[in-house]
Amino acid sequence: MTRFTELMAFQRDTEALSQIAGRLGWDQETVMPRGAAAQRGDEMAAIEAVLHARRTDARIADWLDQARPGDAAGRRALELINRSYRRNACIAAPLASEIARTTSVAQGLWAQARAQDDVALFLPTLQKVLSLKREAGQALSAGGFGADAYDALLDDYEPGATASSIAAMFDRMRPRLVALRERVLGASTQPAALHGRFPHAAQLALAREMADAFGYDWNRGRLDLAVHPFSSGSGDDVRITTRVVENDPFNCLYSTLHETGHACYEQGIAPAHRLTPLGQGVSMGVHESQSRIYENQLGRSRAFTHWLFGRMRAHADGFTPASADDFYATVNRVQPGFIRTEADEIQYNLHVMMRFDLERALVDGSLAAGELEQAWNQRFEKDFGLAVDRPSNGMLQDVHWSVGLFGYFPTYTLGNVYAGCLHQALRKDVPELDSSLARGVAKPATEWLRERLHQHGALFRPADLIEQACGQAPTPEPLLDYLEAKFGQIYRL
């Protein structure tokens, strides 16, 4: 056996164990008995310890030195193993397990604090998580990953991205987004809200139809209920979840489509990459580009919503709006609101930009955790013109910081930007897409994305992958052009 083969065999088991850890997470959020929570904490800690030990195994350095890969995929696999090895080696084992232990408890505390609108209950935990993640970020930065702690954390979710490049991109986007929002909210015609009753079973049946429409492979996946929708797993076991709110079917339908985007990316990766470092999505930004293009550019397109309108009428009792075009406008309705996950395509990015600035300040220490609520509320009023009425509509709304995901938020807008570029290229290559979407058939889009992007897994670096798929380097303009055209038409601007 060559050194390369040895390393890849070792890595294969690590990847398989990592899939197992992910499956345990799925289990915890969907089917685990409530009384099993404490024991599950012990189980998760045990497998995380195994994974950390494997990722920092001293043999990896020797293997990396001596391995001679035979092709580009092999070279990229070594690059990714090297990156993982060096990143994990920066974090001392006690810090790694302290982060795992703290964040596993923190999520429950955050949920409780949010339910009770009690910032004080969450604050000590937030301080602790922030301090641990700052320490990790500083160690990573000292180890050569990023200019400072924030860049080092961001690099975990979007390798190659920096806070300054993200900030420059956001600065370029903000004026056009804000201007578009002003024109939309000031328009004389405003879409109606959705009214009607959408039974639980009908929502789930239609959610399945929508996943079908995009070519989600049920033979290698399944749909379950979860409090917070997510997708999970790689290769041949990629599961999605959704939630059902009876008077708000879009919640179920579009969260399903979002997770279908993530899942089709994973399902579309070439089987040869399975259980190798190339066998999963290359970055969170690229992953979000897939969930967002399914959910928005395709799922909220005029053509697809026309099909959806017919399906909703077939599944549910009479509802308003009563015409397909009014329904399209309703799906894309822009309204002031507190909650990021409920935001329209325009304002969603403004929510992200605000979080990006706040979390950078938290990580560099210029903003203390105790000052976050005030800073959030001031910034929200400035950006959205609304006074936050309670913490669950403000700084307690997102789970991310409780589980230590500092540096994650910007990947959402990066994903939107990537989706904008991909969508432009897709429409050029598949001009007949709308006639297909209007029949509830989105597979031609999945096929195009599979060919250009999905199949490669982590073979190329994120920005290279997008450039290669689109024929040009990613910029925010295609997204902004698309938003102005779409909402200009809907709102008759």
Place this chain on the structure above:
Amino acid sequence: MTRFTELMAFQRDTEALSQIAGRLGWDQETVMPRGAAAQRGDEMAAIEAVLHARRTDARIADWLDQARPGDAAGRRALELINRSYRRNACIAAPLASEIARTTSVAQGLWAQARAQDDVALFLPTLQKVLSLKREAGQALSAGGFGADAYDALLDDYEPGATASSIAAMFDRMRPRLVALRERVLGASTQPAALHGRFPHAAQLALAREMADAFGYDWNRGRLDLAVHPFSSGSGDDVRITTRVVENDPFNCLYSTLHETGHACYEQGIAPAHRLTPLGQGVSMGVHESQSRIYENQLGRSRAFTHWLFGRMRAHADGFTPASADDFYATVNRVQPGFIRTEADEIQYNLHVMMRFDLERALVDGSLAAGELEQAWNQRFEKDFGLAVDRPSNGMLQDVHWSVGLFGYFPTYTLGNVYAGCLHQALRKDVPELDSSLARGVAKPATEWLRERLHQHGALFRPADLIEQACGQAPTPEPLLDYLEAKFGQIYRL
């Protein structure tokens, strides 16, 4: 930290990882997408490799040498760790993961072969599994576990048992069982079959009531559907499964009760033993004693079936038989039949005895896998007077051999024998049990078993545990006496 504490901390993670492997098994049989089977094989092999490495970790020998446990539980924990260490050290790592990978895939192949009644499809897999398990058994026997490969495999499921002691016990039981069957089948009054429609949802609702009746803790468990009912997990996450056949509700109801017996044993183990070597049932024989006493001695008792008769009438449309006592006879109806899991309490043991002889011959090589079908059919006709009409009614009916469980079958009858002894002692101690069972309340039985048996987990050796719980060493006579009395009364012999 003392050596003992170090060893127990190491062991705790091993136990947690073993729980994870069990949860993956549950996932595979209940919710896993079909297309994930091959990948799951790799995942199972990876975690089995980790477990094998931990169970054979060289530090364990040092720890065992130097650890000074403070009490009997500590001493027993060391005994069990030592046993596991020595057993696992007999099996080379590549053989261990080859067994894990092969058996994970074999189960699917067996299911396909059974569905298609195609022995040839299954044969190569059976040969491979048999050869791997024989190799493991020989290695264990050479390492001091058992006189030969079969004894070594049996010792995994029932520590301390040997094929010769089992064979002697079976020889003692067979004549009385065969004689009883003859008298029963020749009786002038034969119970009626069950007729009626029992909707899927009603069966599951009643199955839940039955688990409730015995005190199954839903906060630490759940009920799902599986092709083959099983229970899974220890401590605070003990799940059960069942299956639904619309015209055969006893299938669902009594398999649920069987698994409830396994699960209540696990749920009843003292919390102090959780994630230690004492934190699970001590042997398969003892485990089966719990599933069988719930299912048969209690669940098929006259008193409990009277309650069940009322509940079935409440859940389902009118059915025959129409009186509680006729229903009791129907539940306990003895009939010729091919399938072990559908067999009555008398013939069940004859099914086991036949498998015991066949698998001993397979393991010692006197019977080749390719000759199994003919050997099975000949023996079946001899023991049951029926010609096997198709492989799914013959050698393909049970999953066990496909997943390598050679040496497992005899623990079923051993469990029946233990259950007979426990039932005798339970009735003596709780004379008012029938009046409680007649109201659908079986918790007094669970409480007695919890006090005498469940709470101890693996603290005592199997035969010692039964002797301690019953006040005398286990023998088959209480079971045989019980069967003769029960069926004598039902069949008016």
